[in-house]
Amino acid sequence: MFAVDLRPLLPALIVAITALVVLLAQAFTPKGSRSPSMGLTVTGLAGALLLSLTMAADARYGRGATTGGTYVADDFALFFHVLLIGLALMATLLSPAYYRENGGERGEFYTLMLFSLVGMLGLVSTTEMISMFVALEIMSVALYALAGTRRDQIESQESALKYFVTGAFASAFLLFGMALLYGLAGSTQLARVARGVASASPEQVPLAVLGCGLLIVGFGFKVASVPFHMWTPDVYEGAPTTVTALMAAGVKAAAFGAFLRVFPGSLPALREEWVPALAALAAITMVIGNLGALAQSNLKRMLAFSSVAHAGYLMSGMVGQSEAAGQAVLFYLVAYGAVNMGTFGLLASLSKGGREPLSLQDVAGLGERRPALAAALTVFLISLTGVPISAGFVGKFYLFGAAVNAGYTSLAIVGVLMSVVSAFYYLRVVVAMYMREGEGEDAWAAPEASARLSLLVAVVVTLGLGVWPAPVLDLARAAALAL
Amino acid sequence: MGASNYLLSLLLLLPLLGAVVIALAPRANVGLQKTLGMAFSLATFALSLLLVTGFEPVAEMQFVERYDWIPAYGISFHLGIDGLSLWLVILTTFLTPVALLGSWSSIEQRVKEFNVFMLLLEVGMLGVFFALDLFVFYIFWEAMLIPMYFLIGIWGHGRRIYAAVKFFLYTMAGSVLMLVAFLVLYKETGAVGFGLAELLKRPVDPGLQFWLFLAFALAFAIKVPMFPFHTWLPDAHVEAPTAGSVILAGVLLKMGGYGFLRLAMPLFPQAALEMAPWIALLAVIGIVYGALVSLVQPDMKKLVAYSSVSHLGFVMLGVAAFSTTSVTGAVYQMLNHGISTGALFLMVGMLYDRRHTRDIAEFGGLKTVMPWFAALFLMVGLSSIAVPGFNGFVGEFLILVGSWRAFPGMVIAASLGVILAAAYVLWMIQRVLYGEVTNPKNEKLPDLSPRELAVLLPLVFLAVYMGIFSPQFTRTIEPSVAALVRDVRSAGAPAHNAAALPAAADAR
Numbered sequence: 001m002f003a004v005d006l007r008p009l010l011p012a013l014i015v016a017i018t019a020l021v022v023l024l025a026q027a028f029t030p031k032g033s034r035s036p037s038m039g040l041t042v043t044g045l046a047g048a049l050l051l052s053l054t055m056a057a058d059a060r061y062g063r064g065a066t067t068g069g070t071y072v073a074d075d076f077a078l079f080f081h082v083l084l085i086g087l088a089l090m091a092t093l094l095s096p097a098y099y100r101e102n103g104g105e106r107g108e109f110y111t112l113m114l115f116s117l118v119g120m121l122g123l124v125s126t127t128e129m130i131s132m133f134v135a136l137e138i139m140s141v142a143l144y145a146l147a148g149t150r151r152d153q154i155e156s157q158e159s160a161l162k163y164f165v166t167g168a169f170a171s172a173f174l175l176f177g178m179a180l181l182y183g184l185a186g187s188t189q190l191a192r193v194a195r196g197v198a199s200a201s202p203e204q205v206p207l208a209v210l211g212c213g214l215l216i217v218g219f220g221f222k223v224a225s226v227p228f229h230m231w232t233p234d235v236y237e238g239a240p241t242t243v244t245a246l247m248a249a250g251v252k253a254a255a256f257g258a259f260l261r262v263f264p265g266s267l268p269a270l271r272e273e274w275v276p277a278l279a280a281l282a283a284i285t286m287v288i289g290n291l292g293a294l295a296q297s298n299l300k301r302m303l304a305f306s307s308v309a310h311a312g313y314l315m316s317g318m319v320g321q322s323e324a325a326g327q328a329v330l331f332y333l334v335a336y337g338a339v340n341m342g343t344f345g346l347l348a349s350l351s352k353g354g355r356e357p358l359s360l361q362d363v364a365g366l367g368e369r370r371p372a373l374a375a376a377l378t379v380f381l382i383s384l385t386g387v388p389i390s391a392g393f394v395g396k397f398y399l400f401g402a403a404v405n406a407g408y409t410s411l412a413i414v415g416v417l418m419s420v421v422s423a424f425y426y427l428r429v430v431v432a433m434y435m436r437e438g439e440g441e442d443a444w445a446a447p448e449a450s451a452r453l454s455l456l457v458a459v460v461v462t463l464g465l466g467v468w469p470a471p472v473l474d475l476a477r478a479a480a481l482a483l
Numbered sequence: 484m485g486a487s488n489y490l491l492s493l494l495l496l497l498p499l500l501g502a503v504v505i506a507l508a509p510r511a512n513v514g515l516q517k518t519l520g521m522a523f524s525l526a527t528f529a530l531s532l533l534l535v536t537g538f539e540p541v542a543e544m545q546f547v548e549r550y551d552w553i554p555a556y557g558i559s560f561h562l563g564i565d566g567l568s569l570w571l572v573i574l575t576t577f578l579t580p581v582a583l584l585g586s587w588s589s590i591e592q593r594v595k596e597f598n599v600f601m602l603l604l605e606v607g608m609l610g611v612f613f614a615l616d617l618f619v620f621y622i623f624w625e626a627m628l629i630p631m632y633f634l635i636g637i638w639g640h641g642r643r644i645y646a647a648v649k650f651f652l653y654t655m656a657g658s659v660l661m662l663v664a665f666l667v668l669y670k671e672t673g674a675v676g677f678g679l680a681e682l683l684k685r686p687v688d689p690g691l692q693f694w695l696f697l698a699f700a701l702a703f704a705i706k707v708p709m710f711p712f713h714t715w716l717p718d719a720h721v722e723a724p725t726a727g728s729v730i731l732a733g734v735l736l737k738m739g740g741y742g743f744l745r746l747a748m749p750l751f752p753q754a755a756l757e758m759a760p761w762i763a764l765l766a767v768i769g770i771v772y773g774a775l776v777s778l779v780q781p782d783m784k785k786l787v788a789y790s791s792v793s794h795l796g797f798v799m800l801g802v803a804a805f806s807t808t809s810v811t812g813a814v815y816q817m818l819n820h821g822i823s824t825g826a827l828f829l830m831v832g833m834l835y836d837r838r839h840t841r842d843i844a845e846f847g848g849l850k851t852v853m854p855w856f857a858a859l860f861l862m863v864g865l866s867s868i869a870v871p872g873f874n875g876f877v878g879e880f881l882i883l884v885g886s887w888r889a890f891p892g893m894v895i896a897a898s899l900g901v902i903l904a905a906a907y908v909l910w911m912i913q914r915v916l917y918g919e920v921t922n923p924k925n926e927k928l929p930d931l932s933p934r935e936l937a938v939l940l941p942l943v944f945l946a947v948y949m950g951i952f953s954p955q956f957t958r959t960i961e962p963s964v965a966a967l968v969r970d971v972r973s974a975g976a977p978a979h980n981a982a983a984l985p986a987a988a989d990a991r
Contacts, residue, residue, distance in 0.1 A: 275562045368593070382629065387655070388622040397618075397662070400486055404666040411664060416659035427632075427648055435636045435644050477555065 007062035011048045011055070011081050012121040018044025019114035026107030036098050041110040045089045045117075052081035060103035069189065079330060080124035080257045080481035081105040085338050087250045090457060093450040094345040095242040095415070098181030101351050101445060102240065104152050112149075113246065116142035120250055124257035128190040128286035129178040132258055134224070136174070139254060142169045143247060144240045147239040166221060166231040167481065172376025180211030190266040209273050213339060215262060216277060222255035225315060228234045229308045233296075236304035241310035241356060245344035248307045249337040256329055257316060264322035266483040275406070279319045283414050285312030290418045293425050299358050302425060303343060306384060309422060310336055312400050316411045320402025327481025328398035331473055333390030335383065335465055342458030343380045346373060349447035351456065357444060364440020373447070374433045376459050383425040386419045393467035490533055491546050491562040494576070494981050495606055497527045502602040505595060513594045513694070517587065520598030524580040531576040538569055540959045542966035544615065545943065552619075557676020562613040567744055567814060567965030570613050570956060571737055574821045577941075579605045582726035585829045585938045589725060589836050590638055597638060600630040600823040608734050612741065614693050617665050617677035620746070621658070624738070628654055631735065634953065639725040646722035653715040655704035664698035667691070668750070677771075682750060686974065689753050696754035699763070705938070708737030709762075710769035711800055713763035714878050715791050718787035725832030728784070732828060740798045740817055742949065744810065748802075749967060752975030763803035767893045769796035774903035778910070783831045783841045786911055787824060790867065793900055794820045797882050800897055810964045811957055812881025818956070819874040819949065823867040823895035826942040830860050832914075833935055842860065843911060848920035854932040856961040857916045859939050864912050866946035868905045875948035881957075 006013065021044070022037050029035050053438075055062045056078040065072045073081075095109060119139025128131045148160030182188050184207050185196025220228040238246045263274060268411050289309030296302035318326040318440065350357050350373070357363050379474040383392030396419065400412035447455065465472055501523025508516050526663035537743035544563035551562045564572060583601060590597050607630065610623030628651055636647030669677060672685035678828030687695065705712045716736075720728050748755040773793030792817070833856070835841050850857040862873075879901060887894050908940060918928055931939070949956060 033541075113988065387629065388626045393625070397666075400663065401501075401666050402671070405670050409663065409667055412663045413660065416663055417656070420652060420656045421658055423652060424648070427651060431636065431644055431648065434633065435647070470555065473553060474555060 004104060005064070005066050007073060008064060008066045008275070010062060011085070011120050012125070012368050014048040014051065015085070015114050015121065016118045017385075018048075019111050019118065021115065023111045026111070030106075033108060035047055037107045037110045037318075038092065038307070041114065042089065044114070045085055045092060047087065049082065049085045051433070052078055052085060056082060065127070070131045071125050072127055074127060075479045075482040076126040076257075076261070077121075077482075080253065081121060082255055083334055083337060084117060084120045084250055087246065087253070087341055088113060088453040089167070090341045090345065091242050091246045091250075093454040094245065094348055097347040097445070097451055098240065098242050098351055098356075101150075102354055104354070107151065110144065112142045112146045113243075116140075116146065117250070120254035122260040123254045126263070127190045127261065128256075129182065129190065129193070131177060132262075132401075133171070133178065136258070137171065140171070143243070146233060146243045146246075149243065149269045152308045153238070156236035156240065157238075159235045161291060162231050163235045163239075170221030170228070170473070172220050173214050173221070177211045177214030177218060178205055180214065182446075184208055184211065184356060191259065194269065197267055197464070200269075210272055212274050213277070214268060215466030216274065216281070217261075219255060219259045220281065220404045223252055223259065223311045224308050225281050225311045226288040226308060229289070229311075230287070231302045231306055233292075233304040236307070237298060237300045241300065241344050241348035241351070244303075245341050245348070248303070248340040248344060250305065252311065252314075252338055253304050256333060260326055260329060260480075260483060261317070262284040262317065263352075264325055268322060275319050278315055279403075279408055280442055282312045282315035282319065282410055285309065286298060287312075288417055290421045294421065297359060297365075299347060299360075299429070300344075303340070306422065307340070308427075309382075309418065312418075312465065313396060313415055314416055316408070317402045319408050319411065320406045322483060323477070323480050324398075324405060325403045326483055327473065327477045328395070328402045329477035330432050330479055331465075331469070332395035332399055332421065334472060334476075335395040335462065337384045338458045338461035338465075339380045339386060339392060341465055342376065342455055342462065343384070345454055345458065346377050346380070346447075346449065349442040349451040352443065352445035353445070360432040361439065363429060364432045364436040367434035369438055369442045370444075373455075377433065378430055378456055379459055379462055381429055383466070385423045387423075389463065389466040391462045391469070392475075394466055394469040485950075488546075490530070490537075491548055491564070492525060493551070494531055494534075494609055495613070495916055497530060498523055498579075498602040498609075499603045499632040501527075502599045502606070505598045505602070507692060508595065509917075510595060516595045516598050517583075520583050520601060521580060523584055524605065527618075528576040528580055529818040531573055532567060534564065534572060534858060535924050538959055539832070540565070540962055542962040545954055546750050547615070552859065552977060555682075557674075557678065559616055559676065559678065560619055561615040561678055563615045564613060566841075566960040567741065568612040569959055570814070571741060572609060574737075574818055575608045575612065575653075575734050578729060578821060581829075581938055581942065582729040582733075584675070584934065585729065585832065585933070587934060588723060590831065593637060594789035596633070597726075600633050601730075604634070604730060606739075606879040608730075611738055617679060617682070617746070618688075619677075621662060621665065625655070625658060627735070631731065634727040634730075635719055635723045637953040639727070640724075640815045641722070642718065642722070643722045646718040649715050650719040653705055653712075653762060657702040657712075661702040662697040665693045665761040668695060671809060671879045679746070683970075685749060687852065692751040692754035693757070696747055696751040696758060699751070700758070703739040703742035703747060704765075705739070706742065707736060708766050708792065710738075710792065710796070711765075713769065713773075713968040717785055717788045718970050720791070720828075721782070721784050725828060725835075728788075728828040729825045732787075733821065733825040736791060736795055737821065740802055740813060743799075743802050744814075744967065748805070749974075750969050754969040755971065755974040759803045759805060762895050763800055763890050766796045766799035766803060769793065769799070770897050770900035771903070773902045774907060779902065780809050780845055780907075783834070783843055783911065783915070784828070786843075786907060787827045787831060788944075790827075790904065791820070791824055793904060794867075796900065797879055797897065800886055800890070800893060804889040805884075805887065805968060806885045807961065807965045808966050809882050809885025809889075810968060812878050812883075812885055812961050812962065814960050815953070815957060816875075816878030816882060816950075819866070819878045822942055822945050822949070823863055823875060825875075826939060826946070827860075827867060828862065830856070830940060832857070833931070838924065841851070843914050845922055846915040846925060847922060848916070848918050849925065850916045851986075852925060852928050855931045855936065859931070859943055860916060861912060862943050863939075863946065864908045866943075868908045869901060870948050873948070874953070876950060876952040877957075884928070922984065953963070 122135030293305035342363035383390035386396040547563035607627030614620035801809040866873035
């Protein structure tokens, strides 16, 4: 018999099928008529989102493992499903106007974006290392191409190439780490690896530690932690802004999902070894990320360094005990995802005629010219700084709480002090918007309805989670317990 | 009692609602925005008076409300007031409409945002005074920074951006370490959540107390501000618009002293009593230093700003001495400072509106040109230098008397500050009000308008009223203070040498 229950795979399958349909529809659309890509993509994503929500709400439907136990739909995976599909939906709504203003709407964007989403969904749902690697590659390869979709721009090509080369490096480290763990445990199933590592003989331990170290390097590349962050500013700057939004919000979330499954989820036996390493990386990531951001004048580069800094905050949460750590990281990924999608999306939605607001001068006077957008950007920046009443504050509170509870008070101190440093560069944007006069004419586009909807969602999530975090915290806790 | 069960949340919701309503009001109709701002702040003030009428002069928390917020972590939206906070709450609701009326015609740009931020600031300030849960306290404490930052940065004077960013970073830098201290406290005491009452039941290890107290003290000392953490204050005060200075001096500076009394001292009694002499020393340095710097200021607003460093030094001396008398005096002095310094900032602002300068040398002989202004300026000045019959006298007297047993030497040094205060205020008054009108630009200055009188008269009235009828206020403050002092002293002193503590037997 060859009966496979495909229901756990269904959301990812819907996304993949949508990607193929969009590709075909693009090919068969006569030249000159309106492309149906966006409508199809939104429909497919909305379907997948609804299905994931149903599965998350109803524990009887579609749960469990499939394809020989390599792919599971548990609370953890479904939490990420909702987050990642939601983020992809927001990116889709933000993209058409951006591409129209900056070099033609293309069907490939939707297809590639959907494929990278399939990869992300796989990454957080798989419990087997080879599948994890394959999912990572599906996500990454699609993103390499996406980063280069502004073909006329040299920066976009540079971004694609850099991302590809460093990404390949990261994959190699990851693969080698997996191979070492496989050699130790005799299986690529994470559950067996966990047992193998727990019962490793003294002479096997160095092998396990080396495997762990290589995995940290690989994940470190993907989440943009120092010292594996070098690619981040160039790639974030060169990629089309809505793709950057997806990278910053979605890729980071998916990579942390896999990070959590492997480390606190499957390697608790080696906590003594990897927790100090992670703590050290978190500390230097927070310091270098924030100091790097201070020196940037380009907003996209500044946000790239801020994304490095946030990888550090997230990693300092991971040193906590697995349940508290997972919960804090999951909550923060939601907060951070919404905020980043909002910030990059806002910059993208203002772009007009091939230009987008990239410098402080570009946003000067925005408070008077576009009060609503400036208020939204202020909310996002406040959340990134971690000031109440925003999702970012509650998130950081739990991340640092997890670190303190695990005995890493010094890490929390570094984190909060670096948050003060970050206030300085985030405030520069607020200063420019509200306290300086704009020069010349207002040169920016009025965001269209779909983009405004996306930004509104980001604002509502950011403020909503700041005021009423309890429901999402509970969901994050339940998800973390599934690890 | 009915509505009084929800009084505190209503007091938070009303200005918040006002901010939302003003934000939705039509942008062109500036008059409507001003009227709405005034109406909502006055309504909040009126509502807050119900607290006074319903308040019992006992030590317990009153008007307590509690709602689950993040139940899994024991965080609840827990509000209440006692004698420490009651009058600070009234001061807040009183100064907000006063500040709005005071800047009725001086704020012309982005009136809508101005009113929104003033009301949001009021919500933040009230929240800090209401909070009985550390998480709630921190939320309001930090959230308050944002509207103040905008008030300074958008409507301030020449170096407003520098001052706004400095204010924000200084205050945030102080408070983030307190946040880490919250987390450590939570872990070490094994408490369920961050409720103050719950944490107070769980004594903290003395060695750890020292570090945690230091983290709290840094946050509060910056806010007070105590010497040497005061350097943000002259910038922020001088660059802020008048309304911002009034609120900053009137209410925000009190948060530091309040934080010491509400959180830092009761949570870490041993460390607090151990460190008290150092706090007192810094307080006295602040008193003398602030007064000396005020003495040489050519700019009136800077003079008033530095005088705040000096006045708040008295408050901190009273807090450090930690007797019932001195702490009651400290709380009373916080109120006095809010009224007299608020009035001084308003009056300096009124001169600035007329002449667009605050240089003392530019004025002189205003008594003949603006008799009403001169009379009120003199009265506010006398209140500020604690002349008997005015409110300031009561506060400073209680502080000095109450601190004598613990720190006699410091009290003598602080008395020097009283004399210096008389010198810098009276000298300023002499140069501004008396003599001949030397500058022709001053000859035609209009006297106070009815609106300006309406702003100042309540403040001057209170300055006198609180000087004469002080027992009406201290009667409600004292029971809470006495309970606080008793609890901290008994928890802070090791049993065997409790008798040796000089102020253990409080002289009342």
